[in-house]
Amino acid sequence: MKFHRFYRNIFLAATDMLCVCGFLLLTVIPVYLTGNEELLKNTVYLLIIPVVILLSNNLSGLYGGHFFYPGIGIGKVQELKYLTLSVFIGYASFFAFAVLTGRGNLFPLKNLLCSFVFTLPMTVLCRFTCRHFLNGIPGTRTRVLIAGAGKNGRAVAREITRDNYYGFEVAGFLDDNCTGNDIAGPVSRAVEIAVEKQINFLIICMPPQHLTGYFNTLLSHFHHIVFASSRHILPIMWTRSLALGYTSAFEINNRLQFKMFLFCKKIIEIALALLMLPFIAIIGSVIAVLIKATSAGPVFYRADRIGKNGRKIRILKFRTMYRNADDILEEILENDPVLKKEWLEKFKLTDDPRITPLGKFLRKTSLDELPQFWNVLTGDMAIIGPRPIVEAEKHYYGVNFHVFSVVKPGITGLWQISGRNDLDYSERVNLDVYYVRNWSLWLDYFIFLKTIVNVLARRGAY
Numbered sequence: 001m002k003f004h005r006f007y008r009n010i011f012l013a014a015t016d017m018l019c020v021c022g023f024l025l026l027t028v029i030p031v032y033l034t035g036n037e038e039l040l041k042n043t044v045y046l047l048i049i050p051v052v053i054l055l056s057n058n059l060s061g062l063y064g065g066h067f068f069y070p071g072i073g074i075g076k077v078q079e080l081k082y083l084t085l086s087v088f089i090g091y092a093s094f095f096a097f098a099v100l101t102g103r104g105n106l107f108p109l110k111n112l113l114c115s116f117v118f119t120l121p122m123t124v125l126c127r128f129t130c131r132h133f134l135n136g137i138p139g140t141r142t143r144v145l146i147a148g149a150g151k152n153g154r155a156v157a158r159e160i161t162r163d164n165y166y167g168f169e170v171a172g173f174l175d176d177n178c179t180g181n182d183i184a185g186p187v188s189r190a191v192e193i194a195v196e197k198q199i200n201f202l203i204i205c206m207p208p209q210h211l212t213g214y215f216n217t218l219l220s221h222f223h224h225i226v227f228a229s230s231r232h233i234l235p236i237m238w239t240r241s242l243a244l245g246y247t248s249a250f251e252i253n254n255r256l257q258f259k260m261f262l263f264c265k266k267i268i269e270i271a272l273a274l275l276m277l278p279f280i281a282i283i284g285s286v287i288a289v290l291i292k293a294t295s296a297g298p299v300f301y302r303a304d305r306i307g308k309n310g311r312k313i314r315i316l317k318f319r320t321m322y323r324n325a326d327d328i329l330e331e332i333l334e335n336d337p338v339l340k341k342e343w344l345e346k347f348k349l350t351d352d353p354r355i356t357p358l359g360k361f362l363r364k365t366s367l368d369e370l371p372q373f374w375n376v377l378t379g380d381m382a383i384i385g386p387r388p389i390v391e392a393e394k395h396y397y398g399v400n401f402h403v404f405s406v407v408k409p410g411i412t413g414l415w416q417i418s419g420r421n422d423l424d425y426s427e428r429v430n431l432d433v434y435y436v437r438n439w440s441l442w443l444d445y446f447i448f449l450k451t452i453v454n455v456l457a458r459r460g461a462y
Contacts, residue, residue: 011130011134012062012063012127012130012131012134013054013057013063015126015127015130016053016054016057016123016126016127017050017053017054018126019119019122019123019126019127020049020050020053020087020090020119020123021050024046024049024050024115024119042103045094045097045098045103046094048090048093048094048097049090049091049093049094050090052086052089052090052093052094053086053087053089053090053123056082056085056086056089056090057082057083057086060082060085060086061074061082062074062079062082062083062086074166075166076128076165076446077440077442077443077446078442079127079128080124080442080445080446080449081442081445083123083124083127084120084124084445087116087119087120087123088120091112091115091116091119094112095112121449124449128165131165131167132165134167135165135167140167141167141168141169142167142168142169142201143168143169143170143171143197143198143199143201144160144168144169144170144171144199144201144202144203145171145172145173145174145184145190145193145194145197145199145201145202145203146170146172146173146174146202146203146204146205147173147174147175147187147190147202147203147204147205147206147211148173148174148175148204148205148206148210149173149174149175149178149180149182149183150175150178150205150206152205152206152228152229153173153175153205153206156203156205156228157170157173168201168203170182171184171197171199172184172193172197174186174187174189174190174193175187176188184197187210187211187214188214190202190214190217190218190221191217191218191220191221191222194221194222195221200221200222200223200224201222201223201224201226202218202222202224202225202226203226203228204225204226204227204228205228208227254437255439255440256406256407256436256439261440261441264441265382265441265444268441269376269382269383269384270376270377272383273373273376273377273383274377276373277373280370280371280373283367283370284318284370284371287299287318287362287367287370288318290358291318291319291358294356294357294358295319295322295323295356295358296323297319297322297323298319299318299319300316300317300318300319300371301316301317301318301319301320301321302314302315302316303315303317303390304390304391305388305389305390305409306388306389306390306391306394306405306409307380307381307388307408307409308405308406308407308408308409309405309406310405313375313380313381313388313409314380315372315375315380315381315388316371316372316374316375317368317369317371317372318362318367318368318369318370318371319359320355320356320358320359320360320362320363320368321352321354321355321356321359322354322355322356325354328353328354329343329354332349332353365455366455369411372411373411376411379408380408381408381409381410381411382407382408382409382410382411383410383411383412383448384410384411384412384413384444384447384448385407385408385409385410385413385435386404386407386409386410386413386414386415386432386435386436387409387410387413387415387416387428387432388409389409396425396426396429397429397432397433400429400433403433403436403437404429404432404433404436406436407436407439412447412448412451413431413432413435413447414431414432414434414435414443414447415427415428415431415432415435416451416454417447417450417451417454418431
Protein backbone atom coordinates (compact mmCIF):
# COMPACT_ATOMS: atom_id res chain seq x y z
CA MET A 1 0.00 0.00 0.00
CA LYS A 2 2.82 2.44 0.87
CA PHE A 3 4.37 1.69 -2.54
CA HIS A 4 1.17 2.77 -4.25
CA ARG A 5 0.91 5.90 -2.09
CA PHE A 6 4.46 6.94 -2.94
CA TYR A 7 3.87 6.72 -6.67
CA ARG A 8 0.48 8.37 -6.36
CA ASN A 9 2.22 11.35 -4.81
CA ILE A 10 4.97 11.37 -7.44
CA PHE A 11 2.24 11.41 -10.09
CA LEU A 12 0.50 14.39 -8.47
CA ALA A 13 3.75 16.34 -8.19
CA ALA A 14 4.71 15.49 -11.77
CA THR A 15 1.29 16.69 -13.00
CA ASP A 16 1.77 20.01 -11.22
CA MET A 17 5.24 20.50 -12.67
CA LEU A 18 4.38 19.44 -16.22
CA CYS A 19 1.44 21.84 -16.28
CA VAL A 20 3.53 24.77 -15.00
CA CYS A 21 6.50 24.03 -17.27
CA GLY A 22 4.19 23.55 -20.23
CA PHE A 23 2.83 27.05 -19.96
CA LEU A 24 6.27 28.49 -19.30
CA LEU A 25 6.95 27.49 -22.90
CA LEU A 26 4.68 30.40 -23.81
CA THR A 27 7.46 32.57 -22.44
CA VAL A 28 10.45 30.63 -23.76
CA ILE A 29 9.35 29.83 -27.35
CA PRO A 30 9.09 33.48 -28.49
CA VAL A 31 12.59 34.04 -27.06
CA TYR A 32 14.00 31.15 -29.09
CA LEU A 33 12.35 32.51 -32.21
CA THR A 34 14.11 35.85 -31.78
CA GLY A 35 17.51 34.17 -31.42
CA ASN A 36 18.51 36.52 -28.59
CA GLU A 37 21.50 34.71 -27.01
CA GLU A 38 21.43 36.68 -23.76
CA LEU A 39 17.80 35.82 -23.15
CA LEU A 40 18.43 32.19 -24.04
CA LYS A 41 21.11 31.97 -21.35
CA ASN A 42 18.64 33.31 -18.80
CA THR A 43 15.98 30.66 -19.43
CA VAL A 44 17.43 28.62 -16.56
CA TYR A 45 16.14 31.25 -14.13
CA LEU A 46 12.58 30.33 -15.10
CA LEU A 47 13.03 27.13 -13.07
CA ILE A 48 12.47 29.33 -10.02
CA ILE A 49 8.74 29.27 -10.80
CA PRO A 50 8.08 25.49 -10.83
CA VAL A 51 10.46 24.90 -7.89
CA VAL A 52 8.73 27.52 -5.72
CA ILE A 53 5.30 26.18 -6.71
CA LEU A 54 6.35 22.64 -5.78
CA LEU A 55 7.70 23.77 -2.40
CA SER A 56 4.63 25.89 -1.72
CA ASN A 57 2.31 22.98 -2.56
CA ASN A 58 4.30 20.79 -0.22
CA LEU A 59 4.20 23.28 2.66
CA SER A 60 0.45 23.76 2.09
CA GLY A 61 -0.17 20.05 2.61
CA LEU A 62 -1.16 19.30 -0.99
CA TYR A 63 1.11 16.27 -0.78
CA GLY A 64 -0.35 15.25 2.58
CA GLY A 65 2.04 17.20 4.80
CA HIS A 66 5.24 15.78 3.35
CA PHE A 67 6.38 14.47 -0.01
CA PHE A 68 6.10 10.77 0.78
CA TYR A 69 2.44 10.80 1.82
CA PRO A 70 -0.47 11.18 -0.61
CA GLY A 71 -2.44 14.42 -0.69
CA ILE A 72 -5.59 13.03 0.86
CA GLY A 73 -8.34 14.52 2.95
CA ILE A 74 -7.97 17.99 1.44
CA GLY A 75 -11.28 19.54 0.45
CA LYS A 76 -11.82 20.93 -3.04
CA VAL A 77 -12.06 24.52 -1.85
CA GLN A 78 -8.87 24.25 0.21
CA GLU A 79 -7.00 22.66 -2.69
CA LEU A 80 -8.18 25.40 -5.05
CA LYS A 81 -7.03 28.01 -2.55
CA TYR A 82 -3.57 26.52 -2.01
CA LEU A 83 -2.96 25.84 -5.71
CA THR A 84 -3.91 29.41 -6.62
CA LEU A 85 -1.65 30.84 -3.92
CA SER A 86 1.22 28.55 -4.96
CA VAL A 87 1.07 29.66 -8.59
CA PHE A 88 0.88 33.31 -7.54
CA ILE A 89 3.83 32.90 -5.13
CA GLY A 90 5.85 31.09 -7.83
CA TYR A 91 5.52 33.89 -10.37
CA ALA A 92 5.88 36.60 -7.71
CA SER A 93 9.14 35.00 -6.57
CA PHE A 94 10.51 35.11 -10.10
CA PHE A 95 9.55 38.79 -10.53
CA ALA A 96 11.14 39.60 -7.15
CA PHE A 97 14.34 37.76 -8.12
CA ALA A 98 14.51 39.58 -11.46
CA VAL A 99 14.08 42.99 -9.83
CA LEU A 100 16.46 42.41 -6.90
CA THR A 101 19.25 41.05 -9.12
CA GLY A 102 18.88 43.74 -11.75
CA ARG A 103 17.53 41.33 -14.32
CA GLY A 104 14.21 43.04 -14.76
CA ASN A 105 14.40 42.60 -18.50
CA LEU A 106 14.97 38.82 -18.41
CA PHE A 107 11.87 38.13 -20.46
CA PRO A 108 9.13 40.27 -22.00
CA LEU A 109 6.59 41.13 -19.30
CA LYS A 110 3.61 40.42 -21.56
CA ASN A 111 4.90 36.87 -22.16
CA LEU A 112 5.23 36.18 -18.44
CA LEU A 113 1.80 37.60 -17.70
CA CYS A 114 0.31 35.47 -20.48
CA SER A 115 1.99 32.39 -19.02
CA PHE A 116 0.66 33.24 -15.54
CA VAL A 117 -2.91 33.79 -16.77
CA PHE A 118 -2.96 30.37 -18.46
CA THR A 119 -1.05 28.52 -15.75
CA LEU A 120 -3.40 29.54 -12.94
CA PRO A 121 -6.64 27.88 -14.18
CA MET A 122 -4.92 25.02 -16.02
CA THR A 123 -2.91 23.92 -12.97
CA VAL A 124 -6.14 23.72 -11.00
CA LEU A 125 -7.91 21.82 -13.79
CA CYS A 126 -5.05 19.37 -14.34
CA ARG A 127 -4.71 18.74 -10.61
CA PHE A 128 -8.42 18.03 -10.19
CA THR A 129 -8.39 15.76 -13.24
CA CYS A 130 -5.33 13.92 -11.98
CA ARG A 131 -6.88 13.30 -8.56
CA HIS A 132 -10.09 11.94 -10.07
CA PHE A 133 -8.05 9.68 -12.37
CA LEU A 134 -5.90 8.35 -9.52
CA ASN A 135 -8.86 7.73 -7.23
CA GLY A 136 -10.37 5.44 -9.85
CA ILE A 137 -7.34 3.14 -9.73
CA PRO A 138 -7.55 0.30 -7.14
CA GLY A 139 -4.97 0.56 -4.38
CA THR A 140 -4.34 4.29 -4.66
CA ARG A 141 -6.83 5.42 -2.04
CA THR A 142 -6.15 5.43 1.70
CA ARG A 143 -8.20 2.91 3.65
CA VAL A 144 -9.74 4.27 6.84
CA LEU A 145 -11.68 3.00 9.82
CA ILE A 146 -14.62 5.05 11.10
CA ALA A 147 -15.27 5.00 14.84
CA GLY A 148 -19.03 5.35 15.22
CA ALA A 149 -21.65 3.77 12.99
CA GLY A 150 -24.39 6.20 13.97
CA LYS A 151 -25.99 8.93 11.90
CA ASN A 152 -22.87 11.11 11.76
CA GLY A 153 -20.54 8.21 10.93
CA ARG A 154 -22.83 6.99 8.16
CA ALA A 155 -23.08 10.50 6.72
CA VAL A 156 -19.28 10.83 6.61
CA ALA A 157 -18.96 7.39 5.00
CA ARG A 158 -21.55 8.27 2.34
CA GLU A 159 -19.75 11.51 1.50
CA ILE A 160 -16.26 10.05 1.10
CA THR A 161 -17.66 7.05 -0.80
CA ARG A 162 -19.84 9.12 -3.12
CA ASP A 163 -17.06 11.56 -3.90
CA ASN A 164 -13.78 9.64 -3.97
CA TYR A 165 -11.97 12.87 -4.76
CA TYR A 166 -10.86 13.01 -1.12
CA GLY A 167 -8.79 9.84 -1.52
CA PHE A 168 -10.40 7.77 1.25
CA GLU A 169 -11.81 4.26 1.15
CA VAL A 170 -13.95 3.07 4.08
CA ALA A 171 -12.65 -0.30 5.30
CA GLY A 172 -15.25 -0.65 8.07
CA PHE A 173 -16.83 0.81 11.19
CA LEU A 174 -15.87 0.48 14.84
CA ASP A 175 -18.87 0.51 17.17
CA ASP A 176 -19.77 -1.13 20.48
CA ASN A 177 -23.53 -1.01 19.98
CA CYS A 178 -24.16 -1.67 16.26
CA THR A 179 -24.04 -4.88 14.27
CA GLY A 180 -23.81 -5.55 10.56
CA ASN A 181 -21.53 -6.72 7.78
CA ASP A 182 -19.67 -3.42 7.72
CA ILE A 183 -18.98 -3.38 11.48
CA ALA A 184 -15.35 -4.44 11.88
CA GLY A 185 -15.63 -4.69 15.66
CA PRO A 186 -15.87 -2.68 18.88
CA VAL A 187 -13.79 0.41 19.56
CA SER A 188 -11.85 -1.52 22.21
CA ARG A 189 -10.36 -3.68 19.39
CA ALA A 190 -9.51 -0.71 17.15
CA VAL A 191 -5.73 -1.25 17.15
CA GLU A 192 -6.02 -5.01 16.70
CA ILE A 193 -8.35 -4.56 13.72
CA ALA A 194 -6.18 -1.81 12.24
CA VAL A 195 -3.06 -3.98 12.43
CA GLU A 196 -4.92 -6.88 10.82
CA LYS A 197 -6.22 -4.68 7.98
CA GLN A 198 -2.98 -2.64 7.70
CA ILE A 199 -4.74 0.68 8.36
CA ASN A 200 -3.24 3.69 10.14
CA PHE A 201 -5.97 6.30 9.52
CA LEU A 202 -8.93 6.67 11.91
CA ILE A 203 -11.93 8.98 11.56
CA ILE A 204 -13.81 9.45 14.83
CA CYS A 205 -17.52 10.22 14.47
CA MET A 206 -18.60 9.86 18.08
CA PRO A 207 -18.40 12.09 21.17
CA PRO A 208 -14.83 12.15 22.57
CA GLN A 209 -16.05 11.03 26.01
CA HIS A 210 -16.98 7.65 24.49
CA LEU A 211 -13.27 7.09 23.87
CA THR A 212 -12.28 7.45 27.53
CA GLY A 213 -9.75 4.74 28.33
CA TYR A 214 -9.05 4.02 24.64
CA PHE A 215 -7.35 7.16 23.44
CA ASN A 216 -3.80 6.35 24.58
CA THR A 217 -4.09 2.98 22.87
CA LEU A 218 -5.28 4.63 19.65
CA LEU A 219 -2.35 7.05 19.70
CA SER A 220 0.06 4.13 19.99
CA HIS A 221 -0.87 2.90 16.49
CA PHE A 222 -2.73 5.35 14.27
CA HIS A 223 -0.61 7.90 12.39
CA HIS A 224 -3.66 10.06 11.71
CA ILE A 225 -6.75 10.53 13.87
CA VAL A 226 -9.46 12.87 12.56
CA PHE A 227 -12.45 14.06 14.60
CA ALA A 228 -15.48 14.60 12.34
CA SER A 229 -18.14 16.57 14.16
CA SER A 230 -21.81 16.47 13.22
CA ARG A 231 -22.92 19.45 11.13
CA HIS A 232 -25.51 20.15 13.82
CA ILE A 233 -22.82 20.43 16.53
CA LEU A 234 -20.06 22.18 14.56
CA PRO A 235 -21.53 23.51 11.31
CA ILE A 236 -18.67 25.82 10.35
CA MET A 237 -15.68 24.53 8.39
CA TRP A 238 -13.30 27.46 8.93
CA THR A 239 -11.60 26.56 12.21
CA ARG A 240 -8.01 26.56 13.42
CA SER A 241 -6.31 24.92 16.36
CA LEU A 242 -5.06 26.97 19.30
CA ALA A 243 -3.00 26.35 22.41
CA LEU A 244 -4.39 28.06 25.52
CA GLY A 245 -1.54 27.37 27.87
CA TYR A 246 -1.36 23.57 27.87
CA THR A 247 -5.00 23.18 26.82
CA SER A 248 -5.82 22.36 23.20
CA ALA A 249 -8.61 24.43 21.65
CA PHE A 250 -9.95 25.56 18.29
CA GLU A 251 -11.28 28.84 16.97
CA ILE A 252 -14.32 29.24 14.70
CA ASN A 253 -13.69 31.87 12.03
CA ASN A 254 -17.03 33.28 10.82
CA ARG A 255 -16.14 35.21 7.68
CA LEU A 256 -19.60 36.77 7.36
CA GLN A 257 -18.68 38.97 10.33
CA PHE A 258 -15.68 40.49 8.51
CA LYS A 259 -16.87 43.55 6.61
CA MET A 260 -13.72 43.69 4.48
CA PHE A 261 -14.42 40.21 3.03
CA LEU A 262 -18.02 41.18 2.26
CA PHE A 263 -16.86 44.43 0.64
CA CYS A 264 -14.40 42.48 -1.55
CA LYS A 265 -17.18 40.09 -2.59
CA LYS A 266 -19.41 43.01 -3.56
CA ILE A 267 -16.70 44.77 -5.59
CA ILE A 268 -15.66 41.58 -7.38
CA GLU A 269 -19.24 40.66 -8.31
CA ILE A 270 -20.12 44.16 -9.54
CA ALA A 271 -16.96 44.15 -11.66
CA LEU A 272 -17.87 40.74 -13.11
CA ALA A 273 -21.41 41.89 -13.85
CA LEU A 274 -20.12 44.99 -15.66
CA LEU A 275 -17.68 42.87 -17.68
CA MET A 276 -20.56 40.58 -18.63
CA LEU A 277 -22.77 43.41 -19.93
CA PRO A 278 -21.44 43.46 -23.54
CA PHE A 279 -21.81 39.68 -23.77
CA ILE A 280 -25.30 39.83 -22.27
CA ALA A 281 -26.32 42.62 -24.66
CA ILE A 282 -25.27 40.65 -27.74
CA ILE A 283 -26.57 37.22 -26.68
CA GLY A 284 -29.63 38.74 -25.02
CA SER A 285 -30.67 40.52 -28.20
CA VAL A 286 -30.58 37.27 -30.15
CA ILE A 287 -32.54 35.45 -27.44
CA ALA A 288 -35.15 38.23 -27.30
CA VAL A 289 -35.77 37.99 -31.05
CA LEU A 290 -36.08 34.19 -30.84
CA ILE A 291 -38.52 34.38 -27.92
CA LYS A 292 -40.75 36.82 -29.80
CA ALA A 293 -40.57 34.73 -32.97
CA THR A 294 -41.44 31.38 -31.35
CA SER A 295 -44.20 32.17 -28.82
CA ALA A 296 -46.61 34.91 -27.84
CA GLY A 297 -45.86 36.96 -24.77
CA PRO A 298 -43.23 39.25 -23.26
CA VAL A 299 -39.47 38.68 -23.54
CA PHE A 300 -38.80 38.87 -19.81
CA TYR A 301 -40.37 37.09 -16.89
CA ARG A 302 -40.50 38.98 -13.60
CA ALA A 303 -40.88 36.90 -10.45
CA ASP A 304 -41.29 37.85 -6.80
CA ARG A 305 -38.71 36.20 -4.55
CA ILE A 306 -37.37 36.49 -1.02
CA GLY A 307 -34.14 38.46 -0.77
CA LYS A 308 -31.71 39.30 2.00
CA ASN A 309 -33.28 39.59 5.47
CA GLY A 310 -36.60 38.35 4.09
CA ARG A 311 -37.10 41.44 1.90
CA LYS A 312 -39.22 40.95 -1.21
CA ILE A 313 -37.34 41.37 -4.47
CA ARG A 314 -38.31 41.01 -8.13
CA ILE A 315 -35.90 39.03 -10.29
CA LEU A 316 -35.58 39.02 -14.09
CA LYS A 317 -35.36 35.99 -16.39
CA PHE A 318 -35.90 35.38 -20.05
CA ARG A 319 -39.40 33.93 -20.48
CA THR A 320 -39.23 30.17 -21.01
CA MET A 321 -42.93 29.29 -20.60
CA TYR A 322 -46.10 29.79 -22.56
CA ARG A 323 -48.11 32.88 -21.71
CA ASN A 324 -50.88 30.92 -19.93
CA ALA A 325 -48.43 28.87 -17.85
CA ASP A 326 -50.29 29.38 -14.55
CA ASP A 327 -53.53 27.99 -15.99
CA ILE A 328 -51.67 25.00 -17.45
CA LEU A 329 -50.01 24.29 -14.09
CA GLU A 330 -53.30 24.47 -12.20
CA GLU A 331 -54.88 22.00 -14.60
CA ILE A 332 -51.90 19.63 -14.38
CA LEU A 333 -51.86 19.57 -10.58
CA GLU A 334 -55.60 18.91 -10.43
CA ASN A 335 -55.50 15.98 -12.83
CA ASP A 336 -52.15 14.28 -12.13
CA PRO A 337 -51.36 13.33 -8.48
CA VAL A 338 -47.85 12.10 -9.41
CA LEU A 339 -46.87 15.45 -10.89
CA LYS A 340 -48.55 17.23 -8.00
CA LYS A 341 -46.37 15.29 -5.55
CA GLU A 342 -43.24 16.16 -7.55
CA TRP A 343 -44.26 19.82 -7.59
CA LEU A 344 -44.79 19.91 -3.83
CA GLU A 345 -41.42 18.25 -3.22
CA LYS A 346 -39.25 20.29 -5.62
CA PHE A 347 -41.39 23.20 -6.88
CA LYS A 348 -40.31 21.99 -10.33
CA LEU A 349 -41.45 19.40 -12.86
CA THR A 350 -38.95 17.20 -14.69
CA ASP A 351 -41.01 17.20 -17.89
CA ASP A 352 -42.86 20.49 -17.61
CA PRO A 353 -45.44 20.99 -20.41
CA ARG A 354 -45.54 24.73 -19.69
CA ILE A 355 -42.01 25.22 -21.08
CA THR A 356 -41.61 26.19 -24.73
CA PRO A 357 -39.12 24.32 -26.97
CA LEU A 358 -36.82 27.35 -26.93
CA GLY A 359 -37.34 27.63 -23.18
CA LYS A 360 -36.02 24.10 -22.68
CA PHE A 361 -32.82 25.06 -24.47
CA LEU A 362 -32.47 28.27 -22.47
CA ARG A 363 -32.91 26.40 -19.19
CA LYS A 364 -30.56 23.60 -20.21
CA THR A 365 -27.84 26.13 -20.96
CA SER A 366 -28.83 28.48 -18.08
CA LEU A 367 -29.08 31.34 -20.58
CA ASP A 368 -32.53 32.20 -19.20
CA GLU A 369 -30.80 33.60 -16.11
CA LEU A 370 -28.59 36.14 -17.89
CA PRO A 371 -30.93 39.08 -17.08
CA GLN A 372 -30.31 38.47 -13.39
CA PHE A 373 -26.96 40.21 -13.77
CA TRP A 374 -29.08 43.37 -13.76
CA ASN A 375 -30.37 42.32 -10.33
CA VAL A 376 -26.74 42.08 -9.22
CA LEU A 377 -26.05 45.65 -10.36
CA THR A 378 -29.18 46.92 -8.57
CA GLY A 379 -28.07 45.24 -5.35
CA ASP A 380 -30.93 42.74 -5.01
CA MET A 381 -28.86 39.66 -5.83
CA ALA A 382 -25.31 38.37 -5.81
CA ILE A 383 -23.64 36.36 -8.56
CA ILE A 384 -22.98 33.56 -6.04
CA GLY A 385 -25.28 32.70 -3.17
CA PRO A 386 -28.31 30.59 -2.24
CA ARG A 387 -30.98 30.44 -4.94
CA PRO A 388 -33.88 32.88 -4.36
CA ILE A 389 -37.03 31.19 -3.11
CA VAL A 390 -40.74 32.00 -3.12
CA GLU A 391 -42.83 32.60 -0.02
CA ALA A 392 -44.33 29.10 -0.16
CA GLU A 393 -40.86 27.53 0.19
CA LYS A 394 -40.00 29.19 3.52
CA HIS A 395 -41.38 26.35 5.62
CA TYR A 396 -38.90 23.89 4.06
CA TYR A 397 -36.08 25.82 5.75
CA GLY A 398 -37.75 25.77 9.18
CA VAL A 399 -35.48 27.15 11.90
CA ASN A 400 -32.69 27.54 9.33
CA PHE A 401 -34.53 30.24 7.39
CA HIS A 402 -32.86 33.01 9.40
CA VAL A 403 -29.47 31.51 8.44
CA PHE A 404 -30.45 31.32 4.77
CA SER A 405 -31.71 34.90 4.64
CA VAL A 406 -28.68 36.72 6.04
CA VAL A 407 -27.06 36.84 2.58
CA LYS A 408 -28.26 37.92 -0.85
CA PRO A 409 -29.60 35.17 -3.10
CA GLY A 410 -27.36 34.32 -6.04
CA ILE A 411 -27.55 33.50 -9.73
CA THR A 412 -25.54 30.36 -9.01
CA GLY A 413 -24.59 28.60 -5.81
CA LEU A 414 -23.55 25.45 -4.02
CA TRP A 415 -26.84 23.70 -4.74
CA GLN A 416 -26.55 24.23 -8.49
CA ILE A 417 -23.03 22.81 -8.74
CA SER A 418 -23.76 19.87 -6.44
CA GLY A 419 -26.50 18.21 -8.47
CA ARG A 420 -29.10 20.92 -8.90
CA ASN A 421 -32.44 19.35 -9.79
CA ASP A 422 -31.08 15.85 -9.17
CA LEU A 423 -31.16 16.60 -5.41
CA ASP A 424 -34.22 16.55 -3.20
CA TYR A 425 -35.32 19.69 -1.38
CA SER A 426 -33.89 18.70 2.01
CA GLU A 427 -30.42 18.41 0.43
CA ARG A 428 -30.90 21.80 -1.22
CA VAL A 429 -31.67 23.33 2.19
CA ASN A 430 -28.60 21.66 3.73
CA LEU A 431 -26.37 22.99 0.94
CA ASP A 432 -27.79 26.52 1.20
CA VAL A 433 -27.25 26.56 4.97
CA TYR A 434 -23.76 25.08 4.60
CA TYR A 435 -22.85 27.81 2.09
CA VAL A 436 -23.93 30.61 4.44
CA ARG A 437 -22.19 29.17 7.50
CA ASN A 438 -18.99 28.38 5.63
CA TRP A 439 -18.89 31.29 3.21
CA SER A 440 -15.53 32.60 2.01
CA LEU A 441 -14.17 34.24 -1.12
CA TRP A 442 -12.43 30.95 -1.89
CA LEU A 443 -15.72 29.05 -1.72
CA ASP A 444 -17.23 31.60 -4.13
CA TYR A 445 -14.21 31.16 -6.42
CA PHE A 446 -14.70 27.38 -6.40
CA ILE A 447 -18.45 27.68 -7.11
CA PHE A 448 -17.78 30.13 -9.95
CA LEU A 449 -15.32 27.78 -11.68
CA LYS A 450 -17.54 24.73 -11.14
CA THR A 451 -20.52 26.65 -12.54
CA ILE A 452 -18.64 27.27 -15.78
CA VAL A 453 -17.88 23.54 -16.05
CA ASN A 454 -21.51 22.59 -15.32
CA VAL A 455 -22.92 25.07 -17.82
CA LEU A 456 -20.60 23.83 -20.57
CA ALA A 457 -21.55 20.24 -19.73
CA ARG A 458 -25.25 21.21 -19.31
CA ARG A 459 -25.27 19.16 -16.13
CA GLY A 460 -28.17 18.91 -13.67
CA ALA A 461 -30.62 21.26 -15.42
CA TYR A 462 -34.04 20.89 -17.02
